[in-house]
Amino acid sequence: MQQSPVPPEPPIYRRIADGLREAILSGDLRDGDRLPGENALMAQYGIARATARQALSVLINEGLAVPKRGSGVYVRQFRPIRRHGSRRLSHDQWGQGQAIWDSDTRGRPYTVDDVNIDREVAEDAVARVLNSAEVWVRRRRYSVDGRPVQLSVSHFPATLVENTAITQHDTGPGGVYARLGDLGHAPARFSEEVRARMPHPHETVQLDLPAGTPVIVIGRIAYTSTGLPVEVNEMILDAASYVLQYDFDS
Amino acid sequence: MQQSPVPPEPPIYRRIADGLREAILSGDLRDGDRLPGENALMAQYGIARATARQALSVLINEGLAVPKRGSGVYVRQFRPIRRHGSRRLSHDQWGQGQAIWDSDTRGRPYTVDDVNIDREVAEDAVARVLNSAEVWVRRRRYSVDGRPVQLSVSHFPATLVENTAITQHDTGPGGVYARLGDLGHAPARFSEEVRARMPHPHETVQLDLPAGTPVIVIGRIAYTSTGLPVEVNEMILDAASYVLQYDFDS
DNA sequence: GAGTGGTCTAGACCACACA
DNA sequence: GTGTGGTCTAGACCACTCC
Numbered sequence: 202m203q204q205s206p207v208p209p210e211p212p213i214y215r216r217i218a219d220g221l222r223e224a225i226l227s228g229d230l231r232d233g234d235r236l237p238g239e240n241a242l243m244a245q246y247g248i249a250r251a252t253a254r255q256a257l258s259v260l261i262n263e264g265l266a267v268p269k270r271g272s273g274v275y276v277r278q279f280r281p282i283r284r285h286g287s288r289r290l291s292h293d294q295w296g297q298g299q300a301i302w303d304s305d306t307r308g309r310p311y312t313v314d315d316v317n318i319d320r321e322v323a324e325d326a327v328a329r330v331l332n333s334a335e336v337w338v339r340r341r342r343y344s345v346d347g348r349p350v351q352l353s354v355s356h357f358p359a360t361l362v363e364n365t366a367i368t369q370h371d372t373g374p375g376g377v378y379a380r381l382g383d384l385g386h387a388p389a390r391f392s393e394e395v396r397a398r399m400p401h402p403h404e405t406v407q408l409d410l411p412a413g414t415p416v417i418v419i420g421r422i423a424y425t426s427t428g429l430p431v432e433v434n435e436m437i438l439d440a441a442s443y444v445l446q447y448d449f450d451s
Numbered sequence: 452m453q454q455s456p457v458p459p460e461p462p463i464y465r466r467i468a469d470g471l472r473e474a475i476l477s478g479d480l481r482d483g484d485r486l487p488g489e490n491a492l493m494a495q496y497g498i499a500r501a502t503a504r505q506a507l508s509v510l511i512n513e514g515l516a517v518p519k520r521g522s523g524v525y526v527r528q529f530r531p532i533r534r535h536g537s538r539r540l541s542h543d544q545w546g547q548g549q550a551i552w553d554s555d556t557r558g559r560p561y562t563v564d565d566v567n568i569d570r571e572v573a574e575d576a577v578a579r580v581l582n583s584a585e586v587w588v589r590r591r592r593y594s595v596d597g598r599p600v601q602l603s604v605s606h607f608p609a610t611l612v613e614n615t616a617i618t619q620h621d622t623g624p625g626g627v628y629a630r631l632g633d634l635g636h637a638p639a640r641f642s643e644e645v646r647a648r649m650p651h652p653h654e655t656v657q658l659d660l661p662a663g664t665p666v667i668v669i670g671r672i673a674y675t676s677t678g679l680p681v682e683v684n685e686m687i688l689d690a691a692s693y694v695l696q697y698d699f700d701s
Numbered sequence: 702g703a704g705t706g707g708t709c710t711a712g713a714c715c716a717c718a719c720a
Numbered sequence: 721g722t723g724t725g726g727t728c729t730a731g732a733c734c735a736c737t738c739c
Binding site: 249 | 728730731736737738
């Protein structure tokens, strides 16, 4: 009867999840493959329904699998869009365009829906940055291949853009940045803050996110060449759909 | 008996979770506050244990709450470290150092543990970028205030750094970049790819991540001024501990 | 219609925290 | 010791998908 300080075994649901995860990460189960369902796990391991569900929920919450009602649980895929930060310093100019991760580089077309434009009282942080209590706000949703991938909320100082096309649905050729240029306030410098977190419920709905998908949050300030902040843009990206790339000298 | 096409009510566990979430996001429940426990929810809503657990698990998987065994479920806090990409173009130089999100800017000291240095056969992606089949690999873990926040794996072309301090624990003054400089290969340009995803199990352990915490993955390539890639560094950051900042001109 | 995942109940035993 | 969350069983009904 050896009773030594054995490291406690992980619970059953976790061991099952570990096995399935390894099958996914090793490539035994590939993109879109069907995982063993609840009934299969119950039979195979002699466990209760809730325990089988718990095992599957681990993988779902890790973003490795997606449940489909009435059908099964499937291996999830990752095929991101590449978003470049700086364009001028783009590393294509000095490297061979090398990248560590694969991505869909063909410029798939964006579509924009759910445009909303309003004049609002700015939130504290935005008011502080733009030095303006009132702002024009442009809310948009971007989709690629019919799937929503990004939410964007742009804020402009109200007095700066009043009576310009920036307050209209159709901003004209070149978009809002061209209109800012018309005003003599062309954006020249950018500061981007990047975070990641789990999505809020409305983001889950608007981006149609499965469980286990974080969002990347980008807060971007656009400055003119003289250092005047002219736009604050908060973007919410489906993390499973994006790779961000930033190139810079030391 | 009106029986009109009512939008189906969300399940109980979700309604409970929604209520708790609102309490957290509105500030009624603050950092570190205790949420109603399983027993409290069972009594208050007249539901079974598993249902109460399910409601709490929603918030836990969203990263809004953290369970503590034998104690309760608590509201989680977010107090990130700010990590700057470019230093030369640092936006302090032309802006007023404005930022959208709060962060702990006081430079809290890093500690490094778990240093591992090995000569290895490179993974495909790394071999392709460095144009080198064999690499020296430096694995490190960084902690702040005693809490692990970042894992880092640096790869260097084996033939380039052989017999230098880069293959030693003590890399000398200025660290590995200074040693690369000694070789006439000082890094001058960087390309960073940024992703976010849920952590793998070993990352969860090494970073001591609670459920509902994504990781930010940074893949960074360092080039010399002549465009020679000299380092590939993959960093895994606790997303709840970081804000990344990138400044650039258009 | 058969099979799947989604929700829910009513129990049980355990390890752990806290007083 | 009491209360907490962690794991697990054995059922149930439902909505949905696929054949």
